[in-house]
Amino acid sequence: MNAYLKRLIWPLAVLVTLIVVNIAQTGFDFIVPSVHDGRLGGAFVNILRNSVPLLLIALGMTLVIATKGIDLSVGAVYAIGAAIACQWIIDRDQSAFGTILTAVILALLVAAVIGAWNGAMVAYFGVQPIVATLILMIAGRGIAQLITGGQIPSVSDSTPFVELGRGAIATIPVPIVIGVLVFAVLALLTRTTALGMLLEAVGGNPAASRLAGIRSKGITILAYLVCGFCAGLAGLIGAANLGSADANNGGLWIELDAILAVVIGGTALIGGRFFLLGTVIGVAIIETLNVTIINVGLSSQWQFTAKAIVVFVVAVLQSPEFRAWLLKPFRRPDGGEPAPEPADDKEALAK
Amino acid sequence: MSDAPIVQMTGITKDFTGVRALDGVDFTLRRGEIHAVMGENGAGKSTLIKVLTGVHDPDAGRILLDGEPVRFHSPGQAQAGGISTVYQEVNLTDNLSVAENLLAGREPRLGPFINFRAMRRKAKALLDEIGIDLNVAAPLSSYSIAMQQLVAIARAIDIDAKVLILDEPTSSLDRDEVAVLMRVMRSLAERGTAMVFISHFLDQVYEICDRMTVLRNGTLIGEWAVSELPESELIGHMLGREVQTLGALEHRAARHRPDDDVLVSARGLGRKGSVSPFDLDIRPGEVVGLAGLLGSGRTETARLIAGADRADSGALEFRGERLRGHNPRTASARGIGFCPENRKTEGLVGDLTVAENMILAMQAARGWARTVPPARRDALVAEFIEKLDIRPADPDLPVKNLSGGNQQKVLLARWMLIEPRLLILDEPTRGIDVGAKADIQRLVNELSEDGMAVLFISAELEEVTRLSDRIAVLRDRELIDILHQESDMTTDRIVETIVEKGGDK
Numbered sequence: 001m002n003a004y005l006k007r008l009i010w011p012l013a014v015l016v017t018l019i020v021v022n023i024a025q026t027g028f029d030f031i032v033p034s035v036h037d038g039r040l041g042g043a044f045v046n047i048l049r050n051s052v053p054l055l056l057i058a059l060g061m062t063l064v065i066a067t068k069g070i071d072l073s074v075g076a077v078y079a080i081g082a083a084i085a086c087q088w089i090i091d092r093d094q095s096a097f098g099t100i101l102t103a104v105i106l107a108l109l110v111a112a113v114i115g116a117w118n119g120a121m122v123a124y125f126g127v128q129p130i131v132a133t134l135i136l137m138i139a140g141r142g143i144a145q146l147i148t149g150g151q152i153p154s155v156s157d158s159t160p161f162v163e164l165g166r167g168a169i170a171t172i173p174v175p176i177v178i179g180v181l182v183f184a185v186l187a188l189l190t191r192t193t194a195l196g197m198l199l200e201a202v203g204g205n206p207a208a209s210r211l212a213g214i215r216s217k218g219i220t221i222l223a224y225l226v227c228g229f230c231a232g233l234a235g236l237i238g239a240a241n242l243g244s245a246d247a248n249n250g251g252l253w254i255e256l257d258a259i260l261a262v263v264i265g266g267t268a269l270i271g272g273r274f275f276l277l278g279t280v281i282g283v284a285i286i287e288t289l290n291v292t293i294i295n296v297g298l299s300s301q302w303q304f305t306a307k308a309i310v311v312f313v314v315a316v317l318q319s320p321e322f323r324a325w326l327l328k329p330f331r332r333p334d335g336g337e338p339a340p341e342p343a344d345d346k347e348a349l350a351k
Numbered sequence: 352m353s354d355a356p357i358v359q360m361t362g363i364t365k366d367f368t369g370v371r372a373l374d375g376v377d378f379t380l381r382r383g384e385i386h387a388v389m390g391e392n393g394a395g396k397s398t399l400i401k402v403l404t405g406v407h408d409p410d411a412g413r414i415l416l417d418g419e420p421v422r423f424h425s426p427g428q429a430q431a432g433g434i435s436t437v438y439q440e441v442n443l444t445d446n447l448s449v450a451e452n453l454l455a456g457r458e459p460r461l462g463p464f465i466n467f468r469a470m471r472r473k474a475k476a477l478l479d480e481i482g483i484d485l486n487v488a489a490p491l492s493s494y495s496i497a498m499q500q501l502v503a504i505a506r507a508i509d510i511d512a513k514v515l516i517l518d519e520p521t522s523s524l525d526r527d528e529v530a531v532l533m534r535v536m537r538s539l540a541e542r543g544t545a546m547v548f549i550s551h552f553l554d555q556v557y558e559i560c561d562r563m564t565v566l567r568n569g570t571l572i573g574e575w576a577v578s579e580l581p582e583s584e585l586i587g588h589m590l591g592r593e594v595q596t597l598g599a600l601e602h603r604a605a606r607h608r609p610d611d612d613v614l615v616s617a618r619g620l621g622r623k624g625s626v627s628p629f630d631l632d633i634r635p636g637e638v639v640g641l642a643g644l645l646g647s648g649r650t651e652t653a654r655l656i657a658g659a660d661r662a663d664s665g666a667l668e669f670r671g672e673r674l675r676g677h678n679p680r681t682a683s684a685r686g687i688g689f690c691p692e693n694r695k696t697e698g699l700v701g702d703l704t705v706a707e708n709m710i711l712a713m714q715a716a717r718g719w720a721r722t723v724p725p726a727r728r729d730a731l732v733a734e735f736i737e738k739l740d741i742r743p744a745d746p747d748l749p750v751k752n753l754s755g756g757n758q759q760k761v762l763l764a765r766w767m768l769i770e771p772r773l774l775i776l777d778e779p780t781r782g783i784d785v786g787a788k789a790d791i792q793r794l795v796n797e798l799s800e801d802g803m804a805v806l807f808i809s810a811e812l813e814e815v816t817r818l819s820d821r822i823a824v825l826r827d828r829e830l831i832d833i834l835h836q837e838s839d840m841t842t843d844r845i846v847e848t849i850v851e852k853g854g855d856k
Contacts, residue, residue: 195719197707204700211659211697212765213683214715272702 004275007266010317011281014310018288019044025295039168043291045176051287052175053078053234055280057254058261059186060115060227062279065262067223068203068271069122069129074231074258076140077114078251081107081235083144085161086153086245094159103161108232114140115228119221137255144247154244165241175237182230187276196274199223203271261286264314285310356415357382357545358403358434358514363412365398367752372398375412376571378564380514385536385546387556387577390566391589391756391784396549399566400516403547404436405429417513433513437520439782441499443506445492450474452491453506477505481535497524501532508539515539516547519782521555525644533559551782553582565589586785612670614804615687615773617656619665626651628665629830631823633773638795638805640819642812642845648828649808650692650777656806657689657775658682683716688766690759692777692808698762701751705741706732708750709764716769735764740790756787763794774798775806780814792818812842824848 022030026043033042057074064071088103114136121132155161167174190196201209202216209216234254239245263269264285265278286307293306316322358380365373373395380386388396401407403414405423414421416432423429426436443452450471451458459469474487483501491499500520507515517536521529536546536559550556556563557577565572565588572588580588613632621628626648633639633656641649654660656667658677667674669685679689691697699708709732714723723731732746739760741753750761759779766774776795780788795818799805809815815822822834824845831852834844 192722193720194714194717194722197703197711197714198719200703201700201707201711204702205696207697208700209711209715211657211679211689211691212711212715213680214711215680215718219719272700 004277007275008278008281011264011266011278011285011314014314014317015281015285015288018285018292018310022288022292022295025297030295035171038171039173040171045173047287047291048179048284049173049175051283052179053238053251054254054257054261054287055179055283056182056230056234056237057227057251058258058265058279058283059183059276060230061255061258062262062265062267062274062276063186063190063199063223064129064227065259065267065269066199066203066271066274067220068206069220069223070133070259070269071115071118071224071227071231072130072133072255073114073118073136073140074227074234075251075254076137076144077111077228077231078235078238078254079141079144079245079247080114080147081111081232082239082245082250083147083153083235083247084110085236086155086239087147089155089159089161090153094156094161097160100159100161104164104236107236108229111232111235112225112229115225115231116221118228119224122224123217123220141247144245144250148245148247150247152244152246155239157243162240162243165237165239175241178233178237182233183276183280186226190276195219195222200272200274204273257286260311264311266318285314355382356380357417359415360399360403361413361415363399363402363409363414365402365407365409372569373402373409374569376566376569378403378571379574380545380547381562382545383540383543384561385540385548385559387548387550387560387563388566389556389563389585389589390572391786394566394589394784395569396566397518397754398569400436400518400547400549403429404434404516430510430512433511434516435507435510435512435514436516436518437500437503437507439519441496441503443491443499443503445499446490448488449478449485449491449494449502450487452502453477453487453509457509477509478502481505481508482531497528500524501528504532504535508535508544512544514545514547516549518549519551520548521550521552529555551784551788553585553785557582589785613668614670615656616668617665618668620655620662620667621664622651622655622660622662623664625660625828626655626825627829629823631656631830631833633804633806635772635804636799636802637820638799638807638818640815640822641806641808641825642815642822643825643849647825648830649825651828652823652825652830653689653775653777653806653808654691656773657687659689659691680715683712683769686769686772687775688712688769688771688773689775690762690766690777690779692781694755694758694762699750699758702749704747705736705750705753705761706746708761709735709746709768712765713768731768735767739764739794754784756783759783759787759791763791767798771803773804773806777808778810779807780809780811788814812845816840816842816845824852826852 019031022043030043033040033045035041057078061071061074084107085103088106089099092099118133118136121127122129164174169177190199198214198219201212201214202219206216235251238250261282262279264282265275265280267274267278289307289310290303293300293302298306356379358378360376360378363373363376363378364371376395376399378388378399388399390396398407402409405425405428408422408424421432423432444455447455453474454470459466459473471487478485478487481501481504483498485494485498485502491502494502504517504520521532524532533555540546548556548560560577562574562576563580563585564574565585567589612634614635615633617629617631619628619630629652631639641652643649651660655662658679658681667677674681682689695701700711706728710723710728717723729746735741736744736746741757741760741764750758753761763779779791792814795805795807807815807818819840822840822845823830824832824834826849832848834840834848
């Protein structure tokens with residue numbers, strides 16, 4: 001567990017810094033939640049609420065990256081999930097609970113199947129993950145357009161479907177509840193069963209895993225399936241929040257933010273060890289950053305540049321070489337500061 | 352050989368997060384000498400070399416190069432200072448040509464372009480100088496690991512090294528190639544190059560080296576001229592205990608009567624381009640050795656039986672049942688464990704911990720949903736760490752931080768955990784120290800006495816003859832004979848078989 005905490009300390013420090021900056025600018029209202037109309041509100045709660053779609057996708061992406069893979073199609077799957085649900089609902093009785101349930105299940109099922117398809121391409125046909133998922137990244141939005149017939153289907157504001165994005169359970173916004181649930185389920189699934197270890201083995205050394213008798217194909221497909229499912233769920237929450245499904249722009253570029261969040265969270269793109277909690281922190285950093293830019297009075301044009309700077313800082317802080325270099329002037333002449341560990345990830349990369 | 356030291360390291364100390372890898376070690380290297388650094392795995396040999404080559408910064412101590420104090424912070428700096436290293440694993444780019452690899456970074460130019468013709472000529476001359484003949488325009492990957500190793504050495508020599516460090520350069524070379532390497536080393540020594548030679552092959556050390564420095568547990572034991580230190584004393588210094596000599600494991604075929612029923616039976620099993628069809632039976636409680644030169648098909652034979660490669664002819668029976676769709680997973684389910692030759696790339700998952708690597712096969716067999724209960728897992732891991740004397744005895748350490756011998760033991764433990772019926776060991780003792788080697792040999796002996804069948808591969812014929820009940824001899828990817836008489840269990844007999852049967856064709 002200690003190694004995990006060590007891994008998380010730098011992203012956590014960046015997140016805390018961002019929050020402190022916001023509090024300094026806008027006062028404690030930033031972090032303290034308030035209650036409006038029987039649901040929690042306030043700046044930070046809103047950040048969390050809005051970050052849920054990205055969080056879900058980034059969690060799925062973490063598992064895929066652990067297998068040495070990557071899933072570029074999540075943005076498209078987001079759009080497909082949203083399109084299926086909205087299109088199904090506007091064609092039927094919008095207030096009927098059965099309609100909503102069917103729409104949700106259908107959307108999630110299709111998303112999971114797409115994920116499994118990606119996984120099968122990678123595991124059985126040996127297609128490189130970036131290529132296999134690139135196909136659906138491009139084609140997926142086309143499929144979403146076919147589903148919506150090129151329109152943007154808008155559901156009525158009275159349908160229970162929108163509660164997925166706007167509602168609250170015991171004052172807690174529904175998206176946050178879903179996000180926490182999915183995180184808890186994935187964390188339990190990977191860490192109380194052997195799934196996490198087997199994922200890390202498959203990603204860390206595929207050849208050795210095969211010889212150890214691991215069903216690596218099944219494990220790989222499962223990771224992509226979960227990732228697809230999460231992307232579909234993210235699409236549902238996004239669509240419920242907006243009340244519509246935009247095949248072209250829904251979840252646009254979200255795959256890149258998700259990959260970024262995973263990396264900020266300490267999971268290496270070369271596969272192997274993964275950190276779900278790190279990914280959560282990574283998502284929180286990205287979303288808090290967007291608000292921080294406004295709060296410190298920068299114009300929104302700064303968004304991308306500021307994001308780049310923060311990512312740079314996190315990446316550099318995570319490098320043991322950089323920390324050793326930074327601490328050098330403070331080092332006692334005869335080796336007071338221990339040198340970087342012998343076999344750090346950087347070294348593994350270099351090999 | 353002059354007595355002026357070219358490298359003088361004094362009081363070198365290096366800690367790795369609480370573990371002291373080197374404790375005040377001195378090391379002196381003189382011009383034109385070949386100096387062996389000896390010690391068990393984990394004794395600090397590699398760390399000492401890495402401090403010298405700038406991979407690690409020492410926590411204390413001084414390094415003098417040519418009398419000048421130096422401290423290298425990267426291998427590049429060390430190389431610029433005249434210290435070149437050739438590692439056990441070839442550090443070249445195998446999709447580039449031999450010539451490109453030899454001269455990478457120092458290509459002959461023609462204006463802004465590379466003069467490929469001059470480059471090939473220069474590369475050819477370089478290789479001629481050390482007496483090997485390769486097509487320098489061919490990609491490096493088209494040559495054997497051994498040849499690649501020689502190319503790496505040629506490259507290191509050309510960088511005009513004052514000091515050349517050879518870290519286990521011979522572990523994948525066959526006899527002739529070792530002879531070539533030694534000839535090259537001698538001629539370099541005559542030119543005044545100082546060499547550090549690290550090898551687990553004691554006969555090579557005695558043949559080529561002038562002096563040796565012995566380390567144990569990170570401390571310096573002493574420095575001797577090779578002629579002053581007989582082999583038995585050297586082993587005593589390295590192990591630091593009354594050596595249970597390897598010879599004490601006397602040959603066991605006589606006192607050991609394998610059961611008559613057959614566990615695994617291969618009939619006409621083969622794979623095109625890898626090994627010709629062969630017949631082989633393995634019985635419970637029997638150790639079958641596979642002997643042959645490098646590239647004779649030893650590994651390929653083992654991989655077919657292990658299910659690691661698919662056979663394209665013949666049949667494999669396990670306890671009388673014909674196996675179909677034989678693969679590592681079904682093999683593991685039947686109790687066939689396979690420790691592959693290359694433990695880093697095919698055996699262990701470096702990022703995972705010792706405990707996780709040990710449990711991997713057992714967990715894989717159970718599937719991801721049925722976790723090995725943590726208490727049982729911890730008990731098993733602790734048991735095998737103790738049984739196999741794995742050091743450091745920390746189950747939560749990433750396995751990549753362990754030394755070669757201990758990594759090999761982790762891999763063995765992985766399969767012993769599932770109590771296999773057949774254990775296939777491909778070069779389990781390669782590149783590991785004498786102590787771990789003896790441990791593994793003893794283990795093979797014990798396991799087979801408990802009724803486990805073992806298929807044992809080693810490049811060291813002596814080891815094969817000592818352990819095996821029967822020896823399958825291979826040559827040119829063909830199983831040419833199975834020796835089973837007790838009187839046949841000698842190195843000479845194997846060599847004779849290889850030579851004789853080869854002559855038939």
